[in-house]
Amino acid sequence: MMIAAAVAAVSIGIALFEVTPLRRQGLWKELWTFAALLLLGTVLGIARALHIPIWNPTHWITFAFKPVNEWLIGMIN
Amino acid sequence: MMDNGKISARQLSILIMLYCIGSAIIVIPSTLASQAKQDAWISSLLSPAIGLLVLQIAIRLSNRFPGMALTEYIEIIFGKWVGKIVSLWFLATFPFMIGFYTLRDIGDFLTMQIMPETPIEAIHIVLFGVIIVGVRLGLEPLARTAELLFPWIVALFAVLFLFIVPQVSKTNLLPVLENGWKPVIRASLPYVSFPFLEPVIFLMLVNHVNRSEKVGRALFTGLAMAGFLMFITTLITILLFGGQLTSLFMYPTYELSKKINIGNFLQRIEIIMATIWFVTIYFRLAILFYVSVVGFARVMKAADYRFLTLPLGMITIVMSLVVYRNVGDLTAFIPVWASFAYINGLLLPALLLIVAVIRKIKRPLVK
Amino acid sequence: MRRNNHPERQEAAKQTAQLHLDLHHNVQHIRQTLGNSGDLVVRDLPIGANEQLHSAIIYTDGLVDTTSIQSGVIEALMSGLDQDALANAIRSDADMLNYLSNHALAVEQINETDTFDELIHSLLSGNVILLLNGYDRGLFINLSKYEHRAIMEPAVETVVRGPRESFTESLRTNTALIRRKIKDQNLRLDNRMIGRITKTDIAVMYMKGIADDHVVEQVHSRLDQIDIDGILESGYIEAYIQDVDFTPFPTVYNTERPDVIAAELLEGKVVILVDGTPFVLVVPALFISFLHSAEDYYQRADISSLIRILRFIGLFISLLAPSLYIAITTFHQEMLPTQLLIGLASQREGIPFPAFIEALVMEIVFEVLREAGLRMPRAVGQAVSIVGTLVIGQAAVNAGIVSAAMVIVVSITAIASFIYPAINMSITMRMLRFPLMGLAASFGMFGIFLGLMVLLLHMSSLKSFGVPYTAPFSPYIPDDLKDTVIRKPLWLMNTRPRLINRRNIIRQGKTSPPPAKPK
Numbered sequence: 001m002m003i004a005a006a007v008a009a010v011s012i013g014i015a016l017f018e019v020t021p022l023r024r025q026g027l028w029k030e031l032w033t034f035a036a037l038l039l040l041g042t043v044l045g046i047a048r049a050l051h052i053p054i055w056n057p058t059h060w061i062t063f064a065f066k067p068v069n070e071w072l073i074g075m076i077n
Numbered sequence: 078m079m080d081n082g083k084i085s086a087r088q089l090s091i092l093i094m095l096y097c098i099g100s101a102i103i104v105i106p107s108t109l110a111s112q113a114k115q116d117a118w119i120s121s122l123l124s125p126a127i128g129l130l131v132l133q134i135a136i137r138l139s140n141r142f143p144g145m146a147l148t149e150y151i152e153i154i155f156g157k158w159v160g161k162i163v164s165l166w167f168l169a170t171f172p173f174m175i176g177f178y179t180l181r182d183i184g185d186f187l188t189m190q191i192m193p194e195t196p197i198e199a200i201h202i203v204l205f206g207v208i209i210v211g212v213r214l215g216l217e218p219l220a221r222t223a224e225l226l227f228p229w230i231v232a233l234f235a236v237l238f239l240f241i242v243p244q245v246s247k248t249n250l251l252p253v254l255e256n257g258w259k260p261v262i263r264a265s266l267p268y269v270s271f272p273f274l275e276p277v278i279f280l281m282l283v284n285h286v287n288r289s290e291k292v293g294r295a296l297f298t299g300l301a302m303a304g305f306l307m308f309i310t311t312l313i314t315i316l317l318f319g320g321q322l323t324s325l326f327m328y329p330t331y332e333l334s335k336k337i338n339i340g341n342f343l344q345r346i347e348i349i350m351a352t353i354w355f356v357t358i359y360f361r362l363a364i365l366f367y368v369s370v371v372g373f374a375r376v377m378k379a380a381d382y383r384f385l386t387l388p389l390g391m392i393t394i395v396m397s398l399v400v401y402r403n404v405g406d407l408t409a410f411i412p413v414w415a416s417f418a419y420i421n422g423l424l425l426p427a428l429l430l431i432v433a434v435i436r437k438i439k440r441p442l443v444k
Numbered sequence: 445m446r447r448n449n450h451p452e453r454q455e456a457a458k459q460t461a462q463l464h465l466d467l468h469h470n471v472q473h474i475r476q477t478l479g480n481s482g483d484l485v486v487r488d489l490p491i492g493a494n495e496q497l498h499s500a501i502i503y504t505d506g507l508v509d510t511t512s513i514q515s516g517v518i519e520a521l522m523s524g525l526d527q528d529a530l531a532n533a534i535r536s537d538a539d540m541l542n543y544l545s546n547h548a549l550a551v552e553q554i555n556e557t558d559t560f561d562e563l564i565h566s567l568l569s570g571n572v573i574l575l576l577n578g579y580d581r582g583l584f585i586n587l588s589k590y591e592h593r594a595i596m597e598p599a600v601e602t603v604v605r606g607p608r609e610s611f612t613e614s615l616r617t618n619t620a621l622i623r624r625k626i627k628d629q630n631l632r633l634d635n636r637m638i639g640r641i642t643k644t645d646i647a648v649m650y651m652k653g654i655a656d657d658h659v660v661e662q663v664h665s666r667l668d669q670i671d672i673d674g675i676l677e678s679g680y681i682e683a684y685i686q687d688v689d690f691t692p693f694p695t696v697y698n699t700e701r702p703d704v705i706a707a708e709l710l711e712g713k714v715v716i717l718v719d720g721t722p723f724v725l726v727v728p729a730l731f732i733s734f735l736h737s738a739e740d741y742y743q744r745a746d747i748s749s750l751i752r753i754l755r756f757i758g759l760f761i762s763l764l765a766p767s768l769y770i771a772i773t774t775f776h777q778e779m780l781p782t783q784l785l786i787g788l789a790s791q792r793e794g795i796p797f798p799a800f801i802e803a804l805v806m807e808i809v810f811e812v813l814r815e816a817g818l819r820m821p822r823a824v825g826q827a828v829s830i831v832g833t834l835v836i837g838q839a840a841v842n843a844g845i846v847s848a849a850m851v852i853v854v855s856i857t858a859i860a861s862f863i864y865p866a867i868n869m870s871i872t873m874r875m876l877r878f879p880l881m882g883l884a885a886s887f888g889m890f891g892i893f894l895g896l897m898v899l900l901l902h903m904s905s906l907k908s909f910g911v912p913y914t915a916p917f918s919p920y921i922p923d924d925l926k927d928t929v930i931r932k933p934l935w936l937m938n939t940r941p942r943l944i945n946r947r948n949i950i951r952q953g954k955t956s957p958p959p960a961k962p963k
Contacts, residue, residue: 014387022384030379034388041391048395057174058400058410065413187890207894214905221904224918345778348889355893
């Protein structure tokens, strides 16, 4: 719980730090991208802090490539 | 403002050398030895050689578009929207994702060998904080720092080799090719993918080099030097420990540096040697992250890249903790990754090159 | 003499800035503007045998050479005039002010003006003013002379071998000292005045043809932008012209030695002299400049190279010693030889604090002692600061608060930090020690590595007037390395630093022979 709160606090800190110059320069596209990515990061962080399982690219790649891999190894052997 | 830093060809080769040594140096002798046993040193020669061949494709591609970054000519070759999607895929699955694993590499190393009582999250956060500082400062300071540190790295390597060589025994190399060539080749393949298929990433930095005709040569030199250093490291590791023992270590080069003994007085200075890997992994991570962030900003046509560093950094840190639970998972993943790397590392540049040649696309005369 | 365009001037223009024809009015105006200042001297001077001309001489007591005034001005006007020529000139309605300045005044610098501002400024700068009744212009004559410190040994940058002159607070003396070293026609000197109220004289000097014109331009434009009420020391200027504010590293070098300045001028750097301080600024300044001492060039090459290497080691010690101690004793005990380890462990046994707190406390105590030692009366100062540290250290060890090894580490660090020839770099290193200590306590050697990386990255991003701060190490310029951590013998130093000036690189001919071999 504490850690999740810490993650949220850090996110807010980051937002405060970056948003003001972006707003001042009127960079709206960048601001939205920033917000989206920050949100993603925060969600992931909180999920991790609460031990919620997160999608894992390792699993996807393994899933997709296991057969390819076996075939390649078969070829070499 | 986007980064307008200029780096020299020499700095580029140093960067790529540090990059390739990166996290491979700590583990490679053991991954090679696990398949090839005492012939691991032969594998360690094969892989860079294959990597250098693949590099030729990347260099050809880059020379068709001198002074341009990869994402720029992806869009030219594939058209704007398809190009953007391809660029994003490339950036997300290559530099960005490799970053997760690399960060985790050094985190694991530190918590396992040096500071077991420190939580790995703390290490990741602090280290990546410094990476973010470096990336925000720009490519020029990063390259300059690499140039500054380069002599020290070489010196430390020299110390390592000098003080181990008296302790080696040549018989550990025998019997040579005990099981024939197959295991040697089998061992060298994952080593090709990681790290030698990755120089495609460096094609993103081409537009920062102030004499773009020297890029190919710089990449070649850097890769070759990295391969050479790792070859010597592997060779000495086998010479000292023998094939069987090497394959059992998780971090064989670290074990190697534990053996340094200067006059029975200066011993167990492996942490100083570990500074080598700190530096190389730092630059590996820094380049991976820099390319991801700047590439993403380019694709998005953003005015600056710096504001992306913190959110993307956050994602990287969290994902690095997520990607595998323990080292066993990692070991199972390595061969799978080896195949995956060919997509971005070999197929993509080859495809780009073929399409470019067929459609006779070269760099537009008006830049 | 340049004038700065400031809002005040517009206000002054609202008043009557022009002189009047009436002498009495002018004198009154000057007196009032200066508030009837006590050191203002006004002398009415009728000129001519029949007192045809009424004039007044005004000067500030203490700023002028009264002897010259008597002989060059008063005597010249009272008795040195040819009365017939004077009468002729008056009858023919000539410009008497011109006449007097051309024929009477036996002085060197005469200028004319018609504004009060210029007149009063010159008055306050040590000029003598001559006003003539019936003319709305006035003359001012530079006869300044004031008490100043004689040329003595440098206070902070002493050498064993080399000249012992140092700059003083007088701008003219300082420029003269430089001219004595460089007697070349290409030595340029640009004057300006900065500071709305203090109106301090500043001089910019450089070698035309060697110094980079862009840098000179940059210096001038940055100086132009300074808008402050007073410049009291060159440090003020340094703060305004440096490239980046947010850095602990100095990017402007300063020295009080004329020979150092001359050497820097020869290398193509630009120097800035400020009236009122003996410390002269040099730009551009690279990191390596702060590790060089003048003496390196006067002693033999081999000795100098070794001493420079020693300084470099001192740099590392003063920055890293406490952090290394903390890191090794906390995280990496295996590095110490066994006997040392046992000794250290037994020392640390009774200590209630972890190594980090120990080190922090000792370092802070030492810094306090050092600062206090600077302010103490001379007789007491030296003794207290050195003895004080050791005694306090010893007492602390005996009391069981810190370990003896810690006292040694702190003392070595402190002494190593005195090895810098340049004080501003030494202050930087003193400051940076503390965060490194914190990192070492949290993450051991890895923490030190992280701290050093941040420092290196930061240094690599600095530029001093367009020249990268970490040159010539990176970007790598092998030829310039001959004068960094080592110093090659003089007959090998053929070229000037490449990044400071692009052309005029050859310093000496290739025909300079190496020393002849003995037969």
